[in-house]
Amino acid sequence: MEPSSSGGDDLDLNLDLDLDTLIGDLETASNVPAKRRKTGIKPTVERTTELLYGRGGLPDELARLVDLLTTRNHLDQASLGAIVRNLYPSAKVSDELVLRFVGALGHGQLKPSLPLQALFLRWLVMVYHLLQNPAILSQAYAVLFNLLDTAAIRPQLCHLLALATRRKHVRPFRIQALLSLSRQTGGDPNLTGLLRVFKNYYPEIIVGDLTKGRAASFKHPDPQWRAKLDEIQQQRSERQDDGATRNGFAVNHALGRQLKGTKALFPTVHTLHAQESSVTLEEIDNAESFVKNLEKIELPTQLVAVLADPLLQKFLLLRPDAEGSSRIRNWLMACLGDVASGDADSDIFLDMLDVIHDYAVATKTLSPLLLTFFAQFLGVWNGSDKRDMVLEALSYIPVMEFQELHKMLQMLEQSVLDNTPASQVSLLRFYTLLLRRWTIAMEETESLDALPVATVPNLIDYINQLALTLTQTSPAVSTCLDILDLYEAAATLYSKPKRLEHMEITIPPPLLVYLLYFSPSLAVVSRLCGILATYKRAWEAVMSSAVPRQLTRRERDQINVFNGFLMDLCNCLWRGRAFSTTDVNAQGCRLPQSIQTALGSYMSAADPEFSLGTAFGLSHSPLLCLQSISYVRGLEDAEMEAIRARHGGPVTQASLGQLAVRGGLKLSWQEYRSGVLAYLEAKGFPGVPELMYNTMKNLMRARRQ
Structure with missing residues (x-):
């Protein structure tokens, strides 16, 4: 049922009130034996499950329903089971709900039936990713583990324990209990699966043939239920943000189950062969624990998981490791070698790009090992597949010596450029983004002496030719605006005396300036003038005491050309002397004298009161x-x-x-x-x-x- 455009808020309120009333009816009926009820409870249950399926339950509503489910009452098992199967949360699941379900497990006259307990555990498995505090199951780990001898709930219980298990939970007495119970049950696949989870933490302790038997895979119990839950969560978040934030200080244990296809190439974080006194990333679940144990944490077995796991990214940024970087580089180079030798499809690169791109965005840089990867990747890339993603990732190239950068840029251009304006514009936007990233990097650096900032003017000089080419291949206003984006980024680089002290100024090509100035768009002309004004302030700073250095010979040559820009534009706009060459530095917008004479004659013939000199004022x-x-x-x-x-x-x-x-x-x-x-x-x-x-x-x- 969809709300109308005029009364959506009212309808949503009515649904909330309707479910609240239905829960109240269920609570009343639960206290009355079925034979004494005047009306049947089935329609109420059906209506309740219908609303839960349609828009999920709010935290208060779920709390009331969980109380109803975990307390012995007069509702039939079919009705209770239907409610559990449709218990879709629309927000995070609170600790109270988890503990109510955990407290309802086990044997006793006041406990719910075992089939209903199995549904409780199944529900906890399916909403595990929505727990407000995943550590709550860690606190209840002992209670859950001691219920493994109950066969009716063992499959669901093993699955939940497999999700909640961390290294601190794997203790010798638990290992012994699992081995003993597995022998008693004839190698129960669920127990074998849990033993394999334990073995990931202590492979040298858990030995024998028990873990080699058939084991449960612990897949999601109901993918369709999960899909519906995701839909409800999305709908609710669009209408009302619940303020929940992702915990970036915990290993993404569900990554292996969540990643499909391309991203499954990257392993998840696991630390094998850990010692009793060591600390692993898998044990970290909050920022305080991460900081406290930073120097004690052991490197995971598969370090390439850093490309997909935020916690491992933080760890390697704060505690760099040369051996770790070498291991990651070797893994990436092995993939490159397989493609080069024909042992693997080149599509594997594109599969890896999603994760590498996300890693670059998260860390705001490309490490040397990823630069090596891209140097190899550009040799086999067709230049079009996932172009935007590749260019955005490469825009995080750090400031480096121009000779080294030039090699990579040449490879990039050979891949991207295909004699179409679209490929040239893509490359221009990449350079713009690169200059912006470098500006940020320089602003964050205390001493620019540590950076090869002399690369900047060389790079701008290199890009000038591409910008000038675009004015010929794609003289549209949109292209002009893209070109101005580039020079705005360059002008921003020159806007601070701190940076001007270490780098030369490089101006746009004269022909480019005049072509942009005579654009049919006022927005283009206005932005161009603003950029030239920024450049002028930069020249003034270099020539004053604000920047303690002298103009280089190259800059002295450029400043005369730049003054020509200013004189020509002022002659056009302000002084009524368009295309004049009589003033000092004036270049007449580089318009040949023969063309000026022809244009002047045309204007005089059209209207004797008009002149070429005032035509652009x-x-x-x-x-x-x-x-x-x-x-x-x-x-x-x-x-x-x-x-x-x-x-x-x-x-x-x-x-x-x-x-x-x-x-x-x-x-x-x-x-x-x-x-x-x-x-x-x-x-x-x-x-x-x-x-x-x-x-x-x-x-x-x-x-x-």
């Missing part, structure tokens, strides 16, 4: 003319009662004087241009104002005042 630019006249219209609307005339077209210094004579706005040319800059900033285009205020001396003085 605030008033006449195709990108800025609407914003400029909108600013004037806004002023006129605000002064409607005080003016007799409105401005008719693009604003010029002469037209403003004429407008005032005709009774229109009294607005000076400088006030108009400053107002347009403020208007652009208010409309979400701050780049042009930022560049002008950082470049034009008269605007700088006006802003200081």
Whole structure:
């Protein structure tokens, strides 16, 4: 039953009240013998199980139902069994519920029937991953273990014990009891399965042929029930977050059962051949225990599990181990060797990528062993399968010497580039992400002397060619925005004196700057101007006492080119001298003189009042003319009662004087241009104002005042 769009909240409340009423009816009926009841209880049970199946039970509702199930009453076994089978929790399972079920186990007149107890244990197995405190079963371990001689509940009990067993639970007296009980029962597969769990912790103690017999696999009792439970949990979390968080300080013991297909390649955490006095990761269940025993913890047998287990990741980050790194590297290289020799399918790499990607995201870096893996992987990768995942993982490459990095980048480009703009854009986005990661790494580093930051300008210089190529192969606005993302990341790198002290500034190619500036998008032009303003501040910092170093020869050559950018853009936007080459450093936007002459003749023929020099200013630019006249219209609307005339077209210094004579706005040319800059900033285009205020001396003085 789905709630309507208009009354969903009311309907949800009604369902809660309905189940609450039904539980009350069951509690009342449980105190009355069946023969004395005026009405049958079956419809109430059916309605209760229907609601539990549909949306699960809230903690308070489950608590009442568990009380009903674990107390001797007059409800028939079929009704009680139906309730247990549909006892879907919609949130975490509390310690109280677990202890109520555990306390109901065993023999006695007041205990529930053994078939019902078996259902209790089966339910605990199926909700084990939802226990609010998994350690509660560890506290009740002795009680559960002592019930193994009860054959009716032994299969479910062994399964629950297998989930709850940790190294501290494996004691000689328990091993002896299990061996003895297994002999008495003729090698019960469930006991054999539990013995194998014990043997994982102490293989040198548990010997004999008993553990070699047929053993229970302890699979999930009902996958369909689990699927329904997951659906209920998801629905509830979407409507109301219960605030539960995953415990990252415990080994994911269910990983082997949860991982399927590709991720099953990675083993789970197990520590074999452990000593009595040692501590294993499997024993850790909280942050306090992890910190207390950090120096005592033994390395697990399969260290490659670090790629999939968060606790082992924390352990190896806090206590690095050269031998451990070598073991992980050997495992990965063995997989690579199998593929290279043809003994394994190359798809195994793609299968491993999911886990390696998650590991890189979790640790925020690529260790040397994973760099070695990717160096081999790129040689067999087709460049398209899981491309986004590969590129995101590689974006965690640490800052390294450029020669070493260049080798890997060349291999990456050979795999990714396929003569399509899409592959070039993917690579450009990768470089953008890489620069952002490096910025974070440098910000977190106390001394940049330890990092080869000289790689940064070399890398930007290397990427410049790709960005320039994209303006030709894919001149769309979206591509221009991707290119600007790259140079925003580069400009951010140069925004702190701390970093400028150790690295040279590398500017974008001149042709790229002019192509972006004459883009048909105001957003592109605004962002470009903002980036150039950031670069200008970086140059000023390097040339001042804020950065204690001198300009390099390469930087001196670049700064003249950069000043040409600024002069050309200011000539276009502010000074009414577009494409002029008469000023110092002006390059005329690198437009040949023959083309300038042709364009000037065309504009004069179209309208003698227009000129090429003013065609790209605030008033006449195709990108800025609407914003400029909108600013004037806004002023006129605000002064409607005080003016007799409105401005008719693009604003010029002469037209403003004429407008005032005709009774229109009294607005000076400088006030108009400053107002347009403020208007652009208010409309979400701050780049042009930022560049002008950082470049034009008269605007700088006006802003200081």
